[in-house]
Amino acid sequence: MSHLSTRALRARRTTPDDGRQRGIISDLERRRPVTRVILICVQGAVLIGLILSGLMPLLWLARAAVAPSQDILSDPLGLFMNPTFQWENLAEAWTRARIGDVLGNTAIVALGTTAATLVVSFSCAYVLSVLRPRWAPALNVGIMVTLFIPGVISLVPLYLTVVKLPILGVSLINNYAATWLPAAANAFIILIVKRFFDAVPRDLVEAARIDGAGPVRILVSVYLPLSAPIAGVVALLTVVASWKDFLWPLLVLPSPSRQPISVALAKLDGNTALNVQLAAMFLALLVPVLLFMVFQRQFLQGAGMAGAVKG
Amino acid sequence: LSRWIAHGGLASVLLALPAILVFGFFSWWPILRGVIMAWQKTNLVQAPTWVGWSNFEYVLGNPLLGQAVLNTLQFVVLSLVIGFPVPIVLAILISEARRGKAFLSALAYLPVVVPPVVAILLWKVFYDPSATGLLNAMLAPFGIGPFPWLNSTAMAMPSLVIQATWAAAGSTVIIYLAAITGVSPELYEAAELDGAGLWGKVWHVALPQLRGVILVVLLLQIIGATQVFAEPFLFTGGGPNNATLTVLLLIYNYAFVYGDYGAASALSALLAAALAVFSMAYFLLTRRASR
Numbered sequence: 241m242s243h244l245s246t247r248a249l250r251a252r253r254t255t256p257d258d259g260r261q262r263g264i265i266s267d268l269e270r271r272r273p274v275t276r277v278i279l280i281c282v283q284g285a286v287l288i289g290l291i292l293s294g295l296m297p298l299l300w301l302a303r304a305a306v307a308p309s310q311d312i313l314s315d316p317l318g319l320f321m322n323p324t325f326q327w328e329n330l331a332e333a334w335t336r337a338r339i340g341d342v343l344g345n346t347a348i349v350a351l352g353t354t355a356a357t358l359v360v361s362f363s364c365a366y367v368l369s370v371l372r373p374r375w376a377p378a379l380n381v382g383i384m385v386t387l388f389i390p391g392v393i394s395l396v397p398l399y400l401t402v403v404k405l406p407i408l409g410v411s412l413i414n415n416y417a418a419t420w421l422p423a424a425a426n427a428f429i430i431l432i433v434k435r436f437f438d439a440v441p442r443d444l445v446e447a448a449r450i451d452g453a454g455p456v457r458i459l460v461s462v463y464l465p466l467s468a469p470i471a472g473v474v475a476l477l478t479v480v481a482s483w484k485d486f487l488w489p490l491l492v493l494p495s496p497s498r499q500p501i502s503v504a505l506a507k508l509d510g511n512t513a514l515n516v517q518l519a520a521m522f523l524a525l526l527v528p529v530l531l532f533m534v535f536q537r538q539f540l541q542g543a544g545m546a547g548a549v550k551g
Numbered sequence: 552l553s554r555w556i557a558h559g560g561l562a563s564v565l566l567a568l569p570a571i572l573v574f575g576f577f578s579w580w581p582i583l584r585g586v587i588m589a590w591q592k593t594n595l596v597q598a599p600t601w602v603g604w605s606n607f608e609y610v611l612g613n614p615l616l617g618q619a620v621l622n623t624l625q626f627v628v629l630s631l632v633i634g635f636p637v638p639i640v641l642a643i644l645i646s647e648a649r650r651g652k653a654f655l656s657a658l659a660y661l662p663v664v665v666p667p668v669v670a671i672l673l674w675k676v677f678y679d680p681s682a683t684g685l686l687n688a689m690l691a692p693f694g695i696g697p698f699p700w701l702n703s704t705a706m707a708m709p710s711l712v713i714q715a716t717w718a719a720a721g722s723t724v725i726i727y728l729a730a731i732t733g734v735s736p737e738l739y740e741a742a743e744l745d746g747a748g749l750w751g752k753v754w755h756v757a758l759p760q761l762r763g764v765i766l767v768v769l770l771l772q773i774i775g776a777t778q779v780f781a782e783p784f785l786f787t788g789g790g791p792n793n794a795t796l797t798v799l800l801l802i803y804n805y806a807f808v809y810g811d812y813g814a815a816s817a818l819s820a821l822l823a824a825a826l827a828v829f830s831m832a833y834f835l836l837t838r839r840a841s842r
């Protein structure tokens with residue numbers, strides 16, 4: 241059944257991966273020597289430009305993370321030729337700047353957000369796409385309308401809501417749930433899971449129903465086994481988004497023992513030796529970049545889906 | 552009732568409950584409360600009181616507001632001038648590569664996965680205003696600079712925009728790339744029969760086919776750039792001399808520095824109202840596209 245799920249994922253415009261289809265330039269044009277030379281030059285320029293702008297800053301950070309502060313300040317461009325390596329920067333960032341603890345906090349924030357987002361989006365998408373009770377359209381509109389309301393309107397009241405939850409009257413400040421739950425109210429994620437469920441053939445549901453399976457059984461035994469690819473994309477998007485988040489954890493996790501990496505780095509700025517700060521930034525970068533290198537295809541799929549929804 | 556349960560009514564409610572709860576507590580109620588609070592005086596101790604339009608009057612009377620609006624507009628316009636054409640051109644060029652398309656896309660997307668705080672603090676080092684600063688040292692061989700970058704009122708905002716574009720362009724490139732792949736090759740063939748050259752195919756076939764996506768991305772860029780926060784907050788704190796003070800920074804200061812939640816809500820409501828035009832256009836466009 242896995243071909244079903246991959247087809248559903250590829251349903252619209254995803255990243256190209258084959259040379260079979262022609263693009264703007266025809267094969268005939270490609271054979272002309274002039275076009276070929278120009279094409280090679282332009283593509284070489286694109287490659288070099290992307291390496292210089294996309295890769296070099298991060299490589300520089302990796303090099304500067306293990307360099308002496310004076311060298312970083314006096315000759316930043318010469319760092320790549322510099323023979324001095326200060327590996328102790330990393331150890332100092334890990335222990336003295338507490339990056340080890342802070343990365344642990346970040347992992348708690350990211351994994352909790354992912355779990356909450358998966359539960360909310362899968363159960364909700366199942367109701368909207370498959371069960372479709374009479375009130376489903378109203379719920380659908382209520383969720384989708386949040387896509388179109390500028391986030392700024394709810395920043396301050398959301399903070400006050402977390403300070404004292406209505407009805408329950410408890411405060412979630414310095415509680416990790418304050419980062420998990422608001423992020424789970426994500427209309428875009430629900431939309432892409434719902435579209436994925438929409439592409440699953442109805443016959444499967446009917447067959448299971450005839451076998452006497454109830455709604456929950458159908459979710460668990462028909463939909464969830466098919467959902468690994470979309471769950472992967474959702475998990476990656478959520479982990480990286482919460483790894484990147486800055487303003488919200490700054491507000492709701494003020495205690496230094498709870499701070500995730502972005503908040504801790506901003507606090508380091510200006511009162512730590514430059515090389516230790518850069519080492520801390522390098523350590524902060526490792527997890528998202530490694531995730532991206534391993535799951536490149538899923539990342540680009542997720543980004544392409546954003547386009548399919550937006551277009 | 553038992554029939555309703557047997558028909559899965561109860562299961563639907565229970566399965567929808569997580570979404571209804573998180574949206575209710577953390578999305579619908581805060582949005583509503585934000586509108587209400589604009590007309591209230593709220594602190595965390597006493598019950599809120601209605602104060603009419605006085606929050607709006609107070610916010611609009613702030614002498615810094617005009618500057619913040621102009622700065623925000625400057626940020627938006629500059630990020631469109633730099634950040635709008637670059638991804639389209641890049642996406643078209645990458646889409647025409649025969650080999651290494653995946654590698655080029657990955658390179659373009661790489662900055663997007665960098666946490667903004669890391670990216671901003673890294674660019675802060677690049678923007679070192681001394682002659683030995685990284686960017687100044689790079690430009691020196693061409694006889695340009697050294698520039699004061701973030702330290703000058705004229706250059707601070709463009710410097711913020713350059714970093715913000717670096718950080719965001721990759722995701723736009725991927726969106727355009729996906730859309731270009733969806734253009735049917737027959738259209739190019741038809742254009743060729745009509746005698747169209749390379750430029751003609753880009754201008755008269757590819758770009759018109761991408762019109763919908765381009766428009767939506769443009770709207771989202773405007774909406775996103777207007778709510779810029781991390782860049783001015785971390786790069787400059789709004790300085791030098793308020794040159795990078797944005798509307799969102801003002802809102803942050805009202806709420807989280809001065810504790811004036813009413814004023815912050817009033818300004819948020821004004822900003823959201825200004826963005827409503829773009830939100831409406833975005834809504835209509837996506838609805839038409841999904842029909």
